[in-house]
Amino acid sequence: MNKVDLSFVIPAKDEEASVEKLYKEIVSVITKLKKTYEIIFIDDGSTDNTYERLVGLQNKDKSVKIIKHRGNWGKSTALQNGFDKAGGEIIFTLDADLQDDPNEIPKFIKKIEEGHDLVSGWKKKRHDPLSKSFPSKIGNFATRLLTGIKIHDLNCGFKAYRREVVKSLNLYGELYKYIPVLAEKQNFKVAEIVVSHHKRKYGVSKFGWERNIKGFLDMLTIVFLTGYLKRPAHFFGTWGLISFGAGFMIGLYITYLRVTTGSIQYRHPLLFLGMLLMIIGVQLVTTGLIAEMIIALHPRGNSNNQS
Numbered sequence: 001m002n003k004v005d006l007s008f009v010i011p012a013k014d015e016e017a018s019v020e021k022l023y024k025e026i027v028s029v030i031t032k033l034k035k036t037y038e039i040i041f042i043d044d045g046s047t048d049n050t051y052e053r054l055v056g057l058q059n060k061d062k063s064v065k066i067i068k069h070r071g072n073w074g075k076s077t078a079l080q081n082g083f084d085k086a087g088g089e090i091i092f093t094l095d096a097d098l099q100d101d102p103n104e105i106p107k108f109i110k111k112i113e114e115g116h117d118l119v120s121g122w123k124k125k126r127h128d129p130l131s132k133s134f135p136s137k138i139g140n141f142a143t144r145l146l147t148g149i150k151i152h153d154l155n156c157g158f159k160a161y162r163r164e165v166v167k168s169l170n171l172y173g174e175l176y177k178y179i180p181v182l183a184e185k186q187n188f189k190v191a192e193i194v195v196s197h198h199k200r201k202y203g204v205s206k207f208g209w210e211r212n213i214k215g216f217l218d219m220l221t222i223v224f225l226t227g228y229l230k231r232p233a234h235f236f237g238t239w240g241l242i243s244f245g246a247g248f249m250i251g252l253y254i255t256y257l258r259v260t261t262g263s264i265q266y267r268h269p270l271l272f273l274g275m276l277l278m279i280i281g282v283q284l285v286t287t288g289l290i291a292e293m294i295i296a297l298h299p300r301g302n303s304n305n306q307s
C-alpha cells in the first residue's frame with residue numbers, strides 16, 4: 001500500500017471508451033493541486049478492451065493500479081477491493097463512465113479539510129432517464145425517513161472519504177449504496193455537496209429495473225443492520241408483544257361474548273384474527289430471541305459492532 005495524498009477508486013465494467021479520457025481529466029485536476037496520488041481501476045469482469053486500455057495507462061504512469069476481477073463481481077466488491085488497496089489520506093470513488101466530473105475534486109477536498117469524514121456528491125441536476133431517477137428519488141426519500149440521515153443522493157458514485165472511514169467499512173452485496181448511513185451510524189461526520197452530472201456519452205448503464213427490487217431489500221437490511229443489529233430481540237419483541245397483546249385482548253372479548261350471550265362464537269371473524277395475531281406475536285418474539293442467540297455467538301461478526 002502506497003502512502004499518498006489522494007487515492008481514486010474507480011470501478012469499471014465495459015468502459016473502454018471512457019477510461020483514458022477520465023484518467024486524463026483526473027490527472028489534469030490533481031497536478032494543479034500539487035498532491036501525490038494513485039488511481040486504482042477495478043476491472044469488474046469487462047468483456048471489451050477496458051483492461052488493455054488500463055494496462056496502456058499503467059505503462060505510462062506508475063500511479064495507475066489495476067485490480068482485475070475474473071468475473072463480474074459487482075460494484076460493491078469492486079469498491080471494497082479498491083478500498084483495501086488504497087493508501088491515500090483521502091480516498092475518492094467515482095464512476096468510470098465520465099458521468100462524474102473530476103473538476104469537482106477540489107470542492108470535495110475543501111469540505112473534508114473543513115472537518116468532515118465523508119463527503120457525498122449530490123447530483124441535484126441529474127442527467128439520467130426518468131426510469132432511473134424517479135425510483136432513486138423514492139428510495140432516497142424512504143431511506144431518509146427510516147434512518148434519519150439527511151443525504152439527498154445516497155447512491156451517488158462520487159464521494160470522498162477520510163481514510164479511517166474506508167478502513168472501517170465492510171461492504172458486500174449491494175451495500176455500497178448505503179455507505180453514508182453506515183458511516184453516520186459509526187459517528188463519522190457526513191456531508192453532502194452538489195456536483196455536476198453528465199449524460200452517459202459512451203457505453204451503456206450496467207443496471208436494469210431489477211436494481212429497484214434489490215434496492216428495496218437492501219434498504220431493509222440497512223435499517224436493520226444500523227438500527228437493530230445489537231438488539232434484535234427489542235425490534236422483533238416489540239412488534240411481537242404488540243401483536244400478541246392485541247390478539248389476547250380480542251380473545252378476551254370473544255370469551256366475554258361467549259359467557260354473556262351463551263352462544264358459541266366460533267364463526268366470529270374476530271376469533272380468527274385474534275388467533276392469528278397471537279401466533280404471529282409468538283413467532284416474532286422467538287425470532288428475536290434466536291437472532292439474539294446468533295449475535296451472542298458472533299459478537300464481533302459485523303463491522304458495525306466496532307464503533
Ligand code: UDP
Binds near residue numbers: 010012157206
Ligand atoms: N460497474 C461495475 N460493475 C458492475 C456494474 C457497474 O464496476 O457490475 C461500474 C460501471 O462501470 C461504472 C459504475 O460502476 O463505472 C456505475 O455504473 P453505471 O454507470 O452503469 O450506473 P448508473 O450511472 O447507470 O447508475
Ligand code: MG
Binds near residue numbers: 095097099200205
Ligand atoms: Mg453511470
